Amino acid sequence: MLKLTARCRHVMHMLGWQPQQPHPAAASMVLEHCDIGDLRDLKKSHENFSVEFPEGLTWHVLKSVSLALAFLATGHGTENYGHGSWVSIVHRDIKPANILLKRDSTSPFPQVKLTDLGIAGLSGRHGYQEDVHDSRVGTPFWQAPEFPKSSTSADLWALGAVVDFLALKVTPYDAAEYMRAVGTR
Template sequence: MPHPAAVTLTVVQGQLEKTEFAFEERTTCLIGRARDCHPRLPDDEHHRTVSRHHCLLDINPPDACVRDFGSRNGTYLNDQKIGQREEGHTPEQGAATTFREHRLTDGDELRIGSTVFRVTIRGEQLAPAVVRCVSCGREESAELNARAGDHLCAVYLARHEATGHEVALKVMLPRVAANQVARTRFLREVLVTQELRHPHIATLHDAGFANGTFYLTTEFCTGGSLDRLHTLRGDRGQIPEAVRLYAQALEGLEHAHARSVVHRDISPSNILLHRDAGGRLTAKVSDFGIAKAFDLAGLSGLTRAGATAGKPSFVPRQQVVDFRRATPAMDLWSLAASLYWTLTGHVPRDFPAGQDPWLAVLRAPAVPIRERAPHVPRALAEVIDHALTEEPRIGFETSADLRRALLAAL
């Protein structure tokens, strides 16, 4: 039986010599002296040239990338400097410079201060897929398309021939060539979420692979998504309606979390709305397990700009520190961030132009909501601000607790 793909970092020089860090699944991690780094270098006089958050690793075995975070003394890949802030610049000024990602290959050496890591990659690194656009038929590189920021999916309204029911048909193009193992892993993981049946979760009907694309059919929600419902943004008269819809989404999350399913990518675009005959809206959380399934199957390609790692506007710092250990509390932070956006028209953090957005997630706490929108009632603001706490832990740990607190604040 073949071994799973893996990326291993072995310390071949430095105080931690012979220590190994092995990764067999999709994750992000930080190298530096801070407590939340893994690998963490000692915080002593021998490592003063290493920044607290020195660089970011984005790993999706057998692929891996590294990016410097504007460190004081630079990161070196095979003795070539790949990032360093300018002489005399503060860490904040260094953070304002975004350094590009560098793909790691088997045998590479990564030097940070006096510590040298040797990269070992098990498993064949996959080439970018050539895909055919489902709309126009044009062939192009999926990875190039992804790095340009385009979405590699399309959603259609379809009708089931046998039942006559309307469904949403989502077609997704993998960023790398999909072999049989990858297809099997993706479909197996997605079908786990097919068991999630709840009034506030958009039902997954079917999933499959055909003509080089993956497809899903899900419940069709007639009201679009929360990110398109602009009437809720910043309108004091709509605050009770917004809280009611997000409380419903929390009921859906509670059902999923009780079954050990974490969404990982909650945002206003993933909360759909269904409008009944009387015009009343109902919220339904969508796309459970899709990002995770793509990651586990190795289909998402690399780059933190991708949606599979979450959107930086709605991601807690814990999800950047260790993406693989997704917890229900991370979903709750993302939902609170989504409600914040709905009520204010702004995301909770400031993302200065030119600054690495993922470094901003690590260092910038949420701005108190009433500084953005003074009209938000104080009691509700206190709940949202607490939900967006990240240190020492995320404010709310269960969906039920956050839902009760939001409704009590109205």
């Protein structure tokens, strides 16, 4: 999956890997360096200094992550695009901590990188994640209402929740309310 995503500038690139000793079956990945850090920490630093999060940056994040999700869903930019052979990739954990930022000397805005495809999966014939029996993965507070079903639509819902977080300073669910709702599923 990482080889496929290397074609999108808005998805984190793996530069290499190194087997871990004494367990060579486990490996450490070498990823691009994102000097600004993640979106959650950047938002927190703005709040610590009582500075509004820039609206232009919110729009830039929305556009960049939308392009990353469009790539994962359609394969746009690959030889498989438009030929029906691309199987959609469902990220399943869209949240501010999985959106990294890297300085860009050619733009007033940083490069935006969607990261952590560790629990990503392939979309099944009905559009939902079907490659595992239990899809209860990801960060519950950032999951779409149809959780535990995962889909490219659920990824897009989570991106909307990220934009709400940046613009309105709200998370998708109140913690106590969420725990009550999950207990009823």
